[in-house]
Amino acid sequence: MKVCVPVSCPSQTLIRPVISQATDFRMSVNQGDRGNYHDSSSAKRRRDLPTAQEGIQTDTSGIHFGKLRFPPASSRPPVYSRPKELGTFGYGSDREFVMGSQELKYYYPADLNHPSLSEGFDTFIERDSTKVENLNGLLNYFIQADHPQFERLDNPPIVLYRGVLTKIFCLLYNRRDGFSLSATRFNKVLFLNETKTEAKKAQETNQSERQKLMCYWGYKFESLSTLSKPCPSDKQELEELIQERLRSPVNNHNEHCSVFKSSLDNFRLLMGAEVDCIEGIVQVTSMLTVV
Numbered sequence: 001m002k003v004c005v006p007v008s009c010p011s012q013t014l015i016r017p018v019i020s021q022a023t024d025f026r027m028s029v030n031q032g033d034r035g036n037y038h039d040s041s042s043a044k045r046r047r048d049l050p051t052a053q054e055g056i057q058t059d060t061s062g063i064h065f066g067k068l069r070f071p072p073a074s075s076r077p078p079v080y081s082r083p084k085e086l087g088t089f090g091y092g093s094d095r096e097f098v099m100g101s102q103e104l105k106y107y108y109p110a111d112l113n114h115p116s117l118s119e120g121f122d123t124f125i126e127r128d129s130t131k132v133e134n135l136n137g138l139l140n141y142f143i144q145a146d147h148p149q150f151e152r153l154d155n156p157p158i159v160l161y162r163g164v165l166t167k168i169f170c171l172l173y174n175r176r177d178g179f180s181l182s183a184t185r186f187n188k189v190l191f192l193n194e195t196k197t198e199a200k201k202a203q204e205t206n207q208s209e210r211q212k213l214m215c216y217w218g219y220k221f222e223s224l225s226t227l228s229k230p231c232p233s234d235k236q237e238l239e240e241l242i243q244e245r246l247r248s249p250v251n252n253h254n255e256h257c258s259v260f261k262s263s264l265d266n267f268r269l270l271m272g273a274e275v276d277c278i279e280g281i282v283q284v285t286s287m288l289t290v291v
Contacts (some may be wrong), residue, residue, distance in 0.1 A: 087258075088100060088256065090254070095137075095253040099141070105276065106231060107278065108224060108241075117273045119220070120220065121220075123249040124249065126252060129204050130201075134195075140160065152260050155266070155268050156188040156189045158189075158190045159191045160191070161273065162272070164181065179197065182194075221238050224245060226276070227245065256275050257273060258273055259270050
């Protein structure tokens with residue numbers, strides 16, 4: 001397995017210090033095979049993770065996941081604080097970064113009599129899945145929102161996307177899908193990023209037309225269930241918005257992301273997460289606040 005490199009940054013002023021000062025670490029869990037912990041400074045093999053045939057065992061000393069041992073669970077579960085939104089950003093129709101909530105969509109029920117979710121597949125504007133974005137969007141948000149100097153905080157945060165946290169939480173239970181995480185520590189702030197495994201790259205490259213069509217169905221249903229504006233009270237205006245979503249080609253370049261803070265016990269978290277749509281009107285902040 002290749003040793004990870006620092007998570008890419010959107011600003012040249014950040015790239016150089018990250019490369020020179022960061023401590024990098026990668027954890028990979030491979031489907032049906034052993035994963036390894038690697039340290040980029042020595043590329044040493046740290047610990048084996050179990051094969052799919054090795055079960056999870058427990059005793060008084062903790063949980064044994066193959067050769068990886070977890071300490072006994074505390075009688076008190078970790079406390080996850082309720083997330084608080086700090087701001088938003090998104091990606092436009094050409095996958096350009098945009099600050100704020102202009103890419104936010106609003107839920108309005110789809111017409112279940114729509115003839116077919118396959119309609120418009122030939123005009124699908126699909127994002128290039130081979131293009132690596134890493135944490136660029138999230139880091140761009142912090143830069144443009146005049147983010148605080150993380151190194152001055154007494155308790156530096158962990159910066160990541162919500163999906164990464166989900167994968168970590170489900171590690172003991174998901175025995176099917178492999179994944180790979182890269183970590184970069186810069187000025188005491190830990191940045192976690194998912195990197196595609198070779199198996200994931202091969203799966204995307206070798207998709208059949210049927211598989212591509214089935215993926216399209218999800219995007220199509222989302223486009224048929226959302227409006228570009230909050231649901232208006234005027235019936236004619238509403239009908240125009242409905243016709244707009246029927247006519248417009250499906251484009252998965254567009255994306256709306258929320259940035260929020262939370263904590264897991266004593267670990268402060270700054271996370272980004274894609275939001276498909278909301279109900280009604282929402283007011284969001286454009287500046288990052290420190291509490």
